[in-house]
Amino acid sequence: MTSERRAYVYVQLPGTLDTVPAALLKVEELPDGTRVGRFRYGDRYLARKNAIAFDPFQLPLGDTLQEITRLKGVPGAVRDAGPDAWGRRVIEHKLQTSPDNLQEIDYLLQGPQDGAGYLTFGPTQEPAAPRRRFNRTHQLEELVAAAEAIEMGKPVPEHMLVQLEPGTSMGGARPKATIEDGNRLWIGKFPEKADRCNFQRVEYATLELARRCGLTVCHARLETLAARDVLMLERFDRAFAGGSYLRFGLVSGLTVLGCDDSYLERDRWSYPLLADQLRRWSEKPDVDRIELFRRIVFNAAVTNNDDHPRNHALLRTAHGWHLSPAYDLVPAPLVSLERRDLAMSVGTFGRAASSYNLLSQCDRFGLSAESARKEIEGIVTIVRDWRAHFQACGVSAKDIDYIAPAFLPDCFFFDKPPDR
Secondary structure, eight states: OOOOOOOEEEEETSSSSEEEEEEEEEEETTTTOEEEEEEEEEEHHHHHHOOOOSSSTTTSSSSEEEEOOGGOOOOHHHHHSOOOOOHHHHHHHHHHOGGGGOOOHHHHSSSSSTOOOEEEEEESSOOOOOOOOOOOOHHHHHHHHHHHHHTTTTTOOOOOOOOOOOOOOTTSSEEEEEESSOOOOOEEEOOTOOOOHHHHHHHHHHHHHHHTTTTTBEEEEEEEEEEEEEEEEOOOOOOETTTTEEEEEEEHHHHHTOSSSSSSGGGOOHHHHHHHHHHOSSSSHHHHHHHHHHHHHHHHHHHOOOOGGOOEEEEETTTTTEEOOBBBOOOOOOOOOOOOOOOSSSSSTTTTTTHHHHTTGGGGGGHHHHHHHHHHHHHHHTTHHHHHHHHHOOOOOOHHHHHGGSSOOOGOOOSOOOOO
């Protein structure tokens, strides 16, 4: 016996507020548990002059029925519009079921109407009427309390579950919700019970430090609730227009690299490979490759080792695809001074977060060795003053001491690999 599930895929056409049916995705589960997806753009959609491909390389425009045998049958560009790890927890809590009872299409259909990028999903050919009801900052206390209840497995009122469903797949496992404030949409990231420090304030300070280093970073601010902070990250895949929001396309680094987030596919988690793909995807590849190099240097300098491909993204605006602003930058206070690894391969010497590896394939990022050294030196000069910067951002002395081992470890400055 086999079973088949389907979801219609809708897209907000670029530069408009019009959401139209664009494609149909069917996923069949075979007797051995394998899932096979079948994706096809609709004829009416293809007839539109302003139709766009969700992925110009893996899902090009055309009437071909495409079969997907990887990623549980869901194309990467479609998967990226689904709920993130926290959103999946909210859905499971709402349905009172375990992940074993849900397929990927269930998460797409149960996910928020305001997910990442410009894609949405539904069970019928025509999209449901849009509902424009966002959380406001005055609801943050209630939202944080509801998120804590989910963490602890306690019941949460139905209306709060709806409000907690996140609006982006780019935020990982931390509790969060979409907040509207001043005709802008923000992702509010909440505290977690297991936090060992005020990660919201630490992440805010790290984002601002990256901005000082010349990186393009998402806009951020803090909202303080009693003794707790909520980190507010402005959504870069939205722009207010005509009383609503224009939606921009968004794909993760996983999709650009053509891989999954399983560690079994870690051989393709590679910054040089991502730089190569930017030459195909980006409308400004030279600028984006240098920006990507700066992000590698910064991640190595502050030991942000949660830099996996889902924490990189490309954004599609009216001008085409380009690297999105940086997000999810959090130092990891590791003990080792002899070796630090990033999540993705850096260069010839694998994932080692050391200068010799940063320089080993700098040409893949459009930089000469001399230019790459200058980029490294410029970032190091600013990061050296991180303590004063974090103090100015309101990070406590205790939290500064806790995260101090993350910054500029000895191994960052190694100019050659250790003897083997």
